[in-house]
Amino acid sequence: MKTVIANWKSNPNTTREAEKLAGAVEKSAAANNKTKVVVAPPFVYLPTVGQRLRRAVLGAQNVYWNEGGAYTGEVNLAQLKNLGVKSVIIGHSERREYFKETDEQINRKVLSALRFGLEAILCVGNKEKMANPAGFVNKQLMADLKGLSAKDGPLKLVVAYEPIWAIGTGDADDPLSAAQVSAKIKEQVQKINGASKVRVLYGGSVNGVNAGAFLERDEIDGVLVGGSSLSAKEFEKIIKTANNFG
Numbered sequence: 473m474k475t476v477i478a479n480w481k482s483n484p485n486t487t488r489e490a491e492k493l494a495g496a497v498e499k500s501a502a503a504n505n506k507t508k509v510v511v512a513p514p515f516v517y518l519p520t521v522g523q524r525l526r527r528a529v530l531g532a533q534n535v536y537w538n539e540g541g542a543y544t545g546e547v548n549l550a551q552l553k554n555l556g557v558k559s560v561i562i563g564h565s566e567r568r569e570y571f572k573e574t575d576e577q578i579n580r581k582v583l584s585a586l587r588f589g590l591e592a593i594l595c596v597g598n599k600e601k602m603a604n605p606a607g608f609v610n611k612q613l614m615a616d617l618k619g620l621s622a623k624d625g626p627l628k629l630v631v632a633y634e635p636i637w638a639i640g641t642g643d644a645d646d647p648l649s650a651a652q653v654s655a656k657i658k659e660q661v662q663k664i665n666g667a668s669k670v671r672v673l674y675g676g677s678v679n680g681v682n683a684g685a686f687l688e689r690d691e692i693d694g695v696l697v698g699g700s701s702l703s704a705k706e707f708e709k710i711i712k713t714a715n716n717f718g
């Protein structure tokens with residue numbers, strides 16, 4: 473089963489629009505039941521979007537690792553879980569770059585989310601095009617997954633390989649190259665945790681036209697979609713495509 477994740481980022485601007493989009497995505501998810509669909513709206517829309525989803529899974533775009541207390545402006549693990557959130561995107565390149573999230577913070581978020589029973593979707597990726605992106609990504613994995621062990625229970629970890637140069641630019645990665653990096657990520661995570669293989673998604677300018685070229689690869693378990701997830705029609709195309717490989 474392939475996974476398709478909608479990362480709405482800081483969109484839309486009204487609850488009404490969020491409701492409408494969530495309703496449309498739920499319809500597509502229900503009609504394509506060989507695909508796992510996750511919707512990650514901004515925090516403020518989690519209750520509304522959660523009410524619209526049945527088959528599709530509710531996700532969040534960030535989390536704070538403590539379970540509660542005096543941490544102004546943060547949203548914690550228990551709050552997300554109690555709203556029905558099952559998956560959390562962690563370490564997105566926009567959070568690393570614009571909000572200066574460090575590997576140390578990302579590591580704490582990943583481990584605490586997993587230990588709290590949430591699925592952690594860890595984003596990694598190189599800034600510029602390079603000859604050996606897997607080498608760069610391996611270093612990120614070592615830092616972001618420090619302390620991860622097979623004892624952490626059934627591993628609910630997903631890694632999203634998102635080359636930063638491909639995000640929001642319309643210049644998606646070459647599917648073969650993305651598949652090769654994904655295979656390396658699987659090997660590397662197995663080395664780090666000593667056991668489980670991890671699911672790896674590709675992200676960066678995925679749309680209804682190019683999604684199939686990524687999803688048809690065995691090494692790629694799904695796609696993480698930004699811009700194209702804001703159009704119900706375009707996102708439906710991606711879900712339908714994924715369903716063909718389910």
Ligand code: PGA
Pocket residue numbers: 479634638639640641675676677678696697698699700
């Ligand atoms: P994009 O974003 O699909 O708009 O390139 C992907 C992401 O940042 O997760």
